[in-house]
Amino acid sequence: MAQAASGTAQADLQQRKLAAELRLLAAEPAFELRSTEFIDLAHDLEQGTRLDRWADVDLVQAFVRPESLAQPPPAPRAPLLAQLRVALAAKAGAGALARTVRDELRRRPVREGFLEAVLGVLVFVPLLITWFGLREAVRAYGELSQENPKEATRPFLQLWQTGFGGHLASSGRFENVALMAVVLISLLVVLSVWHARARSRADRVEARLNGEQEYLLGRLASLLTRIQLALVPHRAASPQQFTAGLSKAATRMESLASRADRSHNSLVDSAKALEDATTSLERAALALTGELPKLGTAADRIEAAVRDGQAATAKAGTENQAAAGRIADRVKSAGDTVEASLKALAAAQR
Incomplete structure (x- = not known):
C-alpha cells in the first residue's frame, strides 16, 4: 500500500x-x-x-x-513621408533626417517584386539617354554642315561639346549626356546593392524564424511525448477504451462466425456433389456390367474374322506366288524367242 x-x-x-x-x-x-x-x-x-x-x-x-x-x-507604421514631416517640424538636422530615413528603410520590408521591376527598367534608361543624345548631336551636326561647311570640318566630339554652334541645346552636350548616364548607372548600382542587402537580410530573418519555429516544435514534441507516456x-x-476493445472483439468474433458459416455451407455443397457423383458412377458400373456379355460375343466375332482374314491372306499369298512363277516362265520363254528371232534377223542381214 x-x-x-x-x-x-x-x-x-x-x-x-x-x-x-x-x-x-x-x-x-x-x-x-x-x-x-x-x-x-x-x-x-x-x-x-x-x-x-x-x-x-x-x-x-x-x-x-x-x-x-x-x-x-506586423505593427502598423506611419508612412515615411509623414515621419519626415514630423522630423522637419521638430527642426531636426540633416544627420537626424538621414538616420531616420536609414532606420525606416531597414525596418520596412522591401517589395522585391517592385524593386526588381524598377531595376529591370532602369538598366535601359542610360542606353536610351546616350542614344537619344547621339541622335540629337547627329541632327545638329547635319544642320551645321549645311549652314557652315567649313565649321563642320572640326572634330565631332569638339563640336558636340560646344553645342554645334548653337544648333544643340546645352542639355544635349556631350558632357551633360555623359553625366546623366553616369548618374543613372550609379543609381542602378546603388539600387542593386540595396536590393541584395535587403534580400540577404530577409533570408537571414526567414532562416532565424524557421530555426525558432523548429526549436519550438521540437520542445512541444518532446513535452507531448512525455505527457502521452x-x-x-x-x-x-x-471505459471508452474498454468498450471500444469489446466492440472490436465482438466484430472480429462475428466475422469469424460468418466465415465458419460460409465454410460449413461450402462443405455441405461439396458433400452433396460428391454423393451425386458416386451415384452416377454406380449407375455407370451397373450398366457396364450388363453390357459385358455383349462385349464378349463381339470380341469372339472379331477374333473369328481376324482368323479368317489371316487364312485368306495366306491363301492369296500362295496363289500370288504360283502366278508369279508362271509369269516368270512365260517372260523367260518370250525372251528366248526374241533372242532367236534377233539371231535369225542378223543372219538374214548378213
Whole structure:
C-alpha cells in the first residue's frame, strides 16, 4: 500500500511538472492559436480530470505541426513621408533626417517584386539617354554642315561639346549626356546593392524564424511525448477504451462466425456433389456390367474374322506366288524367242 501511494504521488508530481512546462509553451506568441487547448490540458493534468479523454487523442499528431504556429501581424507604421514631416517640424538636422530615413528603410520590408521591376527598367534608361543624345548631336551636326561647311570640318566630339554652334541645346552636350548616364548607372548600382542587402537580410530573418519555429516544435514534441507516456495508465483504464476493445472483439468474433458459416455451407455443397457423383458412377458400373456379355460375343466375332482374314491372306499369298512363277516362265520363254528371232534377223542381214 505504501509503495502504491508513493507511486501515485510521484505520478501526480510528474503531471504537475508537465503542466507547468506546458503553460510556459502556451505563453509563447508562436502558439497563440493553440494556447487555449494547452492551458486546458495543463489544468486537467494538475487536477487529474478528463485524463481518459486526453489519452484517446494522439497529442503529437494533433499539435506538432506547422499549422499550430502563428506569426503576429506586423505593427502598423506611419508612412515615411509623414515621419519626415514630423522630423522637419521638430527642426531636426540633416544627420537626424538621414538616420531616420536609414532606420525606416531597414525596418520596412522591401517589395522585391517592385524593386526588381524598377531595376529591370532602369538598366535601359542610360542606353536610351546616350542614344537619344547621339541622335540629337547627329541632327545638329547635319544642320551645321549645311549652314557652315567649313565649321563642320572640326572634330565631332569638339563640336558636340560646344553645342554645334548653337544648333544643340546645352542639355544635349556631350558632357551633360555623359553625366546623366553616369548618374543613372550609379543609381542602378546603388539600387542593386540595396536590393541584395535587403534580400540577404530577409533570408537571414526567414532562416532565424524557421530555426525558432523548429526549436519550438521540437520542445512541444518532446513535452507531448512525455505527457502521452504519463497518460498511458488512464488510457488502459478508460471505459471508452474498454468498450471500444469489446466492440472490436465482438466484430472480429462475428466475422469469424460468418466465415465458419460460409465454410460449413461450402462443405455441405461439396458433400452433396460428391454423393451425386458416386451415384452416377454406380449407375455407370451397373450398366457396364450388363453390357459385358455383349462385349464378349463381339470380341469372339472379331477374333473369328481376324482368323479368317489371316487364312485368306495366306491363301492369296500362295496363289500370288504360283502366278508369279508362271509369269516368270512365260517372260523367260518370250525372251528366248526374241533372242532367236534377233539371231535369225542378223543372219538374214548378213
